Amino acid sequence: xHDVYNFVxxxxxxxxxxxxxxxxxxxLIRMFSLINKKEPFIxxxxxxxxxxxxxxxxxxxxxxxxxxxxxxxxIVTFAFHICLIITPIFLLAHIILFDEAWNISWWSLPEGWAxxxxxxxxxxxxxxLVRRLKSPEVQFVTYPSDYIILAIVAAPFITGFLAYHxxxxxxxMLILHILAGEIMLMAIxxxxxxxxxxxxxxxxxxxxxFGGVRxxxxx
Amino acid sequence: xxxPAKTDSPQxxxxxxxxxxxxxxxxxIEKVINDVIKGETGARLHTYVETCIHCGLCxxxxxxxxSHDNDPHFAxxxxxxxxxxxxxxxxxxxxxxxxxQAALVAHTQCNLCKRCAQYCPFGIDIxxxxxxxxxxxxxxxxxxxxxxxxxxxxxxxxxxMWVKGDEWPDTLQWQEEEAQAEIPTLRIPLEKEGAxxxxxxxxxxxxxxxxxIYQAAVIMDVAGVDWTMxxxxxxxxxxxAMFTGDYELMGRLKRSHFETAARLRVKRVVMGECGHAFxxxxxxxxxxLGWQMPPIPIVHAIDFFYELLKEGKIKIAKKFDSPxxxxxxxxxxxxxxxxxxxxxxxxxxCEEVVEMTPNxxxxxxxxxxxxxxxxxxxxxxxxxxxxxxxxxxLFAAKTRGARTLITPCHNCHSGLHDIVHHYGxxxxxxxxxxxxxxxxxxxx
Numbered sequence: 001x002h003d004v005y006n007f008v009x010x011x012x013x014x015x016x017x018x019x020x021x022x023x024x025x026x027x028l029i030r031m032f033s034l035i036n037k038k039e040p041f042i043x044x045x046x047x048x049x050x051x052x053x054x055x056x057x058x059x060x061x062x063x064x065x066x067x068x069x070x071x072x073x074x075i076v077t078f079a080f081h082i083c084l085i086i087t088p089i090f091l092l093a094h095i096i097l098f099d100e101a102w103n104i105s106w107w108s109l110p111e112g113w114a115x116x117x118x119x120x121x122x123x124x125x126x127x128x129l130v131r132r133l134k135s136p137e138v139q140f141v142t143y144p145s146d147y148i149i150l151a152i153v154a155a156p157f158i159t160g161f162l163a164y165h166x167x168x169x170x171x172x173m174l175i176l177h178i179l180a181g182e183i184m185l186m187a188i189x190x191x192x193x194x195x196x197x198x199x200x201x202x203x204x205x206x207x208x209x210f211g212g213v214r215x216x217x218x219x
Numbered sequence: 220x221x222x223p224a225k226t227d228s229p230q231x232x233x234x235x236x237x238x239x240x241x242x243x244x245x246x247x248i249e250k251v252i253n254d255v256i257k258g259e260t261g262a263r264l265h266t267y268v269e270t271c272i273h274c275g276l277c278x279x280x281x282x283x284x285x286s287h288d289n290d291p292h293f294a295x296x297x298x299x300x301x302x303x304x305x306x307x308x309x310x311x312x313x314x315x316x317x318x319x320q321a322a323l324v325a326h327t328q329c330n331l332c333k334r335c336a337q338y339c340p341f342g343i344d345i346x347x348x349x350x351x352x353x354x355x356x357x358x359x360x361x362x363x364x365x366x367x368x369x370x371x372x373x374x375x376x377x378x379x380m381w382v383k384g385d386e387w388p389d390t391l392q393w394q395e396e397e398a399q400a401e402i403p404t405l406r407i408p409l410e411k412e413g414a415x416x417x418x419x420x421x422x423x424x425x426x427x428x429x430x431x432i433y434q435a436a437v438i439m440d441v442a443g444v445d446w447t448m449x450x451x452x453x454x455x456x457x458x459x460a461m462f463t464g465d466y467e468l469m470g471r472l473k474r475s476h477f478e479t480a481a482r483l484r485v486k487r488v489v490m491g492e493c494g495h496a497f498x499x500x501x502x503x504x505x506x507x508l509g510w511q512m513p514p515i516p517i518v519h520a521i522d523f524f525y526e527l528l529k530e531g532k533i534k535i536a537k538k539f540d541s542p543x544x545x546x547x548x549x550x551x552x553x554x555x556x557x558x559x560x561x562x563x564x565x566x567x568x569c570e571e572v573v574e575m576t577p578n579x580x581x582x583x584x585x586x587x588x589x590x591x592x593x594x595x596x597x598x599x600x601x602x603x604x605x606x607x608x609x610x611x612x613l614f615a616a617k618t619r620g621a622r623t624l625i626t627p628c629h630n631c632h633s634g635l636h637d638i639v640h641h642y643g644x645x646x647x648x649x650x651x652x653x654x655x656x657x658x659x660x661x662x663x
């Protein structure tokens with residue numbers, strides 16, 4: 001068990017972060033090289049003003065027509081994404097690991113908050129799962145891979161929650177948690193989780209076309 | 220591949236589509252799909268497909284989806300699933316039957332109105348994905364018959380309606396003579412080099428709506444505009460090739476249009492009340508030819524009427540007294556932001572304007588645009604059943620008093636005519652030009 005722990009908490013962490021950041025960079029380089037090779041006209045229409053107008057508008061809950069049409073989903077999706085990103089970065093246990101390894105640390109979430117935010121992520125994942133199963137328009141375009149990426153995202157939070165509360169075999173749960181986190185990081189650049197990488201660019205392009213050429217709003 | 224969508228009436232035969240499909244082999248399909256995807260698409264297609272999280276949030280943007288009781292086959296993402304996702308997933312190894320269904324989806328169940336682009340949180344351009352499908356269908360030779368015929372006409376005659384070389388100036392002279400009965404000094408100036416404005420129309424105007432040219436001539440004459448029309452090809456600003464995915468032909472058409480304007484050394488091109496033609500000259504065709512924006516300023520009729528009224532070049536004798544509601548055409552509102560100018564024109568011309576909802580850039584499409592009405596009679600019911608929501612929207616406007624429907628776009632005009640008649644909405648449909656001609660001050 002100790003060997004497994006040392007592996008997942010040691011070399012595999014490096015692998016995960018290298019794949020995550022390297023993959024992120026690779027996907028961006030590939031996208032830009034494709035643009036340069038095939039669609040350089042895109043640059044002609046890009047506008048900083050309209051790009052950020054569109055990005056910011058869509059980052060504000062209820063600021064767009066569709067966010068207003070779907071209030072529950074809007075609350076869920078914003079809560080989900082905020083907690084998903086904030087919790088792991090500002091979790092005390094994670095910061096301690098960095099502190100021990102490199103002697104760097106930063107502000108951490110009170111543990112009670114982190115616990116609640118973890119539950120929010122898990123709850124939102126359940127909502128997404130139910131929506132996928134029950135909404136005909138979502139069910140129709142659901143592939144097995146959609147369940148897999150949902151599981152990939154939910155797993156680190158479920159295992160982390162269980163490990164923190166030491167409810168089931170702590171050591172095993174901790175190993176599973178670290179592994180799940182690593183799988184998620186590595187999956188982001190190479191699955192549809194890559195919307196984390198690409199969505200600012202698709203949003204910016206559509207914002208630029210709507211603002212600069214179409215003189216209208218894209219929300 | 221899932222079951223095709225349920226429709227309420229059987230599909231009328233379409234010889235262009237069925238005979239095209241009959242000629243296909245799996246090898247040819249695979250080659251063409253991969254040629255288009257590898258050769259002609261790039262970051263947009265791949266990024267859109269890989270970013271889409273399959274959330275279905277685009278669904279309620281689509282009038283087909285809403286009109287078919289939320290049948291997911293008609294959701295924008297559902298159409299993507301039935302077409303481009305499968306082509307990519309199977310690396311082009313799809314059957315002729317699949318291509319037939321893909322052609323129906325891309326050509327007759329999507330108006331390329333881009334309303335869904337306003338609903339996707341990532342701003343994925345689903346209409347663009349449908350045009351990629353149409354490009355594949357074009358290269359496979361399976362484009363629906365009627366729209367392909369108009370593309371043939373474009374190719375041979377450089378206009379959409381097989382209008383022959385001599386018929387064009389003949390029609391203009393005929394309308395000039397007609398209008399001279401009303402204003403004896405009126406001219407339709409042909410080939411006047413150095414005029415301020417070249418007025419261009421779509422080919423259905425000389426073909427069967429020549430009174431629109433008459434009306435435009437009266438408006439130009441009364442406003443004292445220095446204008447001209449070409450006597451040669453290049454007069455037609457329409458473009459079905461843009462919708463069939465025949466971009467080489469689109470390029471020829473737009474080059475002819477722009478070069479005609481350049482030859483006449485006009486300062487601007489003013490075009491009639493047509494939406495798709497505006498998309499072609501302002502957004503698509505100019506890009507294909509390498510122009511970021513049109514090489515000569517293009518002014519849509521809404522914009523032009525706004526200018527004439529704002530500057531007082533046209534005076535209104537008596538406002539139109541029937542309450543009107545205004546349809547915002549996708550290509551000039553979601554496509555060019557002319558919604559407020561359209562409202563200014565409507566308010567100047569009419570006593571009462573009743574807004575339909577949703578409106579402005581969120582208006583429902585007419586279900587005729589994007590080449591769908593041009594796919595012809597076999598798909599008339601596809602359009603009508605696919606836009607029940609529009610009938611409901613129009614009924615609501617009528618309930619609040621509207622009696623006349625203004626549609627400043629040819630496709631919208633024809634498409635809404637079918638909607639209004641089929642559902643018995645009972646609204647009179649007019650162009651801005653019709654009303655402007657009626658209510659303006661004319662010389663005694």
